[in-house]
Amino acid sequence: MTQADNTPAPQPTSVQQDVRAGVLAALMPFGAGMLLTLGYAWIGVFGVVLAAIGAAGWAFRWHNKHQGWFPQQLTTGSVVGQTALVALITLLLFVSIS
Numbered sequence: 198m199t200q201a202d203n204t205p206a207p208q209p210t211s212v213q214q215d216v217r218a219g220v221l222a223a224l225m226p227f228g229a230g231m232l233l234t235l236g237y238a239w240i241g242v243f244g245v246v247l248a249a250i251g252a253a254g255w256a257f258r259w260h261n262k263h264q265g266w267f268p269q270q271l272t273t274g275s276v277v278g279q280t281a282l283v284a285l286i287t288l289l290l291f292v293s294i295s
Contacts, residue, residue: 218267224279228283232251234290
């Protein structure tokens, strides 16, 4: 008997979980790109470096909090929180550009 025989079969996900994962998969790179653009708009090249460090910290925190990039049970609150954060970054970028 091998180790693979003792592992439980993965549980199927619901449509809501798949939608949340899809929204999150779109939000994270978009938010990181907007953060880099915001850093460049505010400070220039040094702002891009700071924003890259911030985006890496954001991703590291997400991964540690949820024990993976796309956890099996992704809550709506987590996705709404990420959406609010990306919306704030986008709003700050558009305000600083205009």
